[in-house]
Amino acid sequence: MKKYILLSMVLLCQITASIAFPNYALYILQLMIILLIIIVIYTHKIHNRAIMSVKKNCNDTIRRSIIDDRKNKSDQDRTKALWRNAPEIFKYKTVLYIGARTDRFDYSEFFKEEFYDITVLEAYEPNCEYLKNIPWIKKVICADVRTFSSKKKYDIVFWWHGPEHIDIKDLKKTLDNLETMCTKMVVLGCPWGEYKQNDLYGNPYEKHLSAFKPSDFEKLGYKTICTGVPNEKGSNITAVKRKEAAWSSPPKK
Numbered sequence: 433m434k435k436y437i438l439l440s441m442v443l444l445c446q447i448t449a450s451i452a453f454p455n456y457a458l459y460i461l462q463l464m465i466i467l468l469i470i471i472v473i474y475t476h477k478i479h480n481r482a483i484m485s486v487k488k489n490c491n492d493t494i495r496r497s498i499i500d501d502r503k504n505k506s507d508q509d510r511t512k513a514l515w516r517n518a519p520e521i522f523k524y525k526t527v528l529y530i531g532a533r534t535d536r537f538d539y540s541e542f543f544k545e546e547f548y549d550i551t552v553l554e555a556y557e558p559n560c561e562y563l564k565n566i567p568w569i570k571k572v573i574c575a576d577v578r579t580f581s582s583k584k585k586y587d588i589v590f591w592w593h594g595p596e597h598i599d600i601k602d603l604k605k606t607l608d609n610l611e612t613m614c615t616k617m618v619v620l621g622c623p624w625g626e627y628k629q630n631d632l633y634g635n636p637y638e639k640h641l642s643a644f645k646p647s648d649f650e651k652l653g654y655k656t657i658c659t660g661v662p663n664e665k666g667s668n669i670t671a672v673k674r675k676e677a678a679w680s681s682p683p684k685k
Contacts, residue, residue: 506666524587
């Protein structure tokens with residue numbers, strides 16, 4: 433469309449010039465028009481490159497802020513692994529966030545800053561009541577991830593340091609169920625190996641029931657990155673599984 437507009441402008445100027453000016457002036461005017469068109473096109477390209485540069489710098493800034501804001505080295509290592517394994521995680525629209533409490537809601541601020549519609553699935557009733565008072569959470573569902581089912585689809589299913597709270601024999605069934613609710617990818621985090629933890633502040637769901645190794649997720653189709661030392665505090669497995677359609681459909685922002 434733009435090409436036709438430019439061509440029309442050139443023809444109109446040529447007709448006008450042929451009437452108003454002698455031949456040598458016509459050639460000069462035509463040359464000036466051509467130069468003007470080149471300048472417009474070149475300026476447009478520079479503008480587009482500037483926009484792309486700003487977007488790239490914004491993405492780099494977000495990446496650095498996500499890493500720098502983590503409290504300690506193990507958290508920073510986990511975040512780097514998350515970014516490597518799922519660099520597009522904050523570029524979609526909806527997320528089912530599984531497991532959050534009053535003092536731990538990892539990466540929620542970044543989902544918020546990227547204007548996600550955030551649905552939280554949490555099993556412990558007091559945590560649910562607390563979360564319902566957070567205005568930027570779209571919905572809070574109080575249910576057990578092992579038995580929860582929904583026909584609603586989410587771009588991202590995010591289960592960060594939750595798999596260790598269920599029995600290993602329930603892992604495949606639970607993940608199969610979560611994958612039916614996901615359109616882009618499932619993102620998991622858990623300790624690498626055994627890390628003992630009992631109930632916290634009366635919440636039985638906080639107890640660690642399983643210890644995982646990367647192959648537990650890899651055999652289910654997940655790509656894993658491990659940080660830290662197995663069976664030590666701060667170790668982590670980041671596991672990501674993308675839906676096939678997500679590979680051919682890049683995120684839109």
